[in-house]
Amino acid sequence: MRRVILAVTGTIAGLVALLSFKSHVPSIPVAATTGGSGSSSSSSSSSSSSSSSSSSSSGGQTTTVPGEFPQGSLAGKLSPGETAVDGKAANTAYGPVQIQLIEQNSKIVKVAVLVQPANTLHDIQIGAFAFPKLISETLTAQDAKIDAVSGASYTSAGYIQSLQSALDKRA
């Protein structure tokens, strides 16, 4: 029963996180919102993408935290002993999602987002909230060393499958 209570507490914490970190999500979503033209938003995207990637690779052992997950593949920036495993692209209620897991000694040490929905203001607000939660849950699940996932949700089936497919690729 204790775990159940923790799960509910996590939800409340997640909502609080939505309110607090929406103001300091500096990367793709914000650029896409404010960029009146496609070109400015795409250049913002690439610069924020590279800065977040380099900051995360400089601290190779740090755990990804909400709002600071790297955008784009880390495959070219791996530390010795790390391997990158791409999940399959999956459709969720928010749009297509693809994640990448970085493993070291069979433990997931980082998660990067390869593809995320960021088209409309609505998506951006959801994305700013949902992605850090998705990823923190991924890390939580991996810290717990799960072997498989049971059940699914029609809005998240794609993501769960993506997690399962990444699990499936761990030889």
Added chain:
Amino acid sequence: MTGGGALLGSDRCRHAEHVMGTVVSFDVPARAGEPRGPAGQIGGPLGQAVRWLHWVDATFSPYRDDSDVSRFGRGALPLADCAPELAEVLEACAAISARSGGYFTTTPGGTFDPSGYVKGWAIERAAAIFTAAGSAEHSVNGGGDVQFVGSRLWRVGIADPLRPGRLALVVAGRDFAVATSGVAERGAHIIDPYTGQPPAGLASITVVGATLAETDAFATAAFAMGAAARDWVESLDGYEAFAITAAGATWQTSGFGAYLG
């Protein structure tokens, strides 16, 4: 054949097979797919398991007009001329229907469809193929319903039906099966046979037991029952359940705590 000894050891292999309208994920010993065929086809017990699942699909799918199940269902093929496994499945379905007070049924949408039993049964049988070949540790996950074989502690994340992409909890056990039913899997595909409507009340229910065929069918029946499932699963020896209601509340049967990871 190299014998069962080749399937011992800690090296692992994962394989995902698209079959039965879902993806079946195998976590098996590294050499379970060997020896390979001349064109690199999967062999060994993994090949045998994959072929078994495709055979089950072809024989039992209600979506294929030429399957034994479809032909039997429309009266075009007598049971005696069907694959003998169909009689076995029908007998098991009748027993589960009786144990569940009719909440498990082979006619969920009015026409003959034993899929609520067949999937878990097929996955359990697929897992048994590896055991017979000498593997002591493997799991087969049929789109979220999992048979675990092996005395180590297996950990399975249970998807949260109300919060996309998140896990509600981690369940852990040895040599056991985990099945989750809910509105979420493929839309509202489970119907309360007494009302003809999707059941109200539960967002998902996870049942744990020893073997997947019954565990999965019990999860389907329990989901159709809604709140009444709690007392029902409590009455079943060897099965425990954890449920999340549509309102986000949770309950669990008295012995479920032994499976919390």
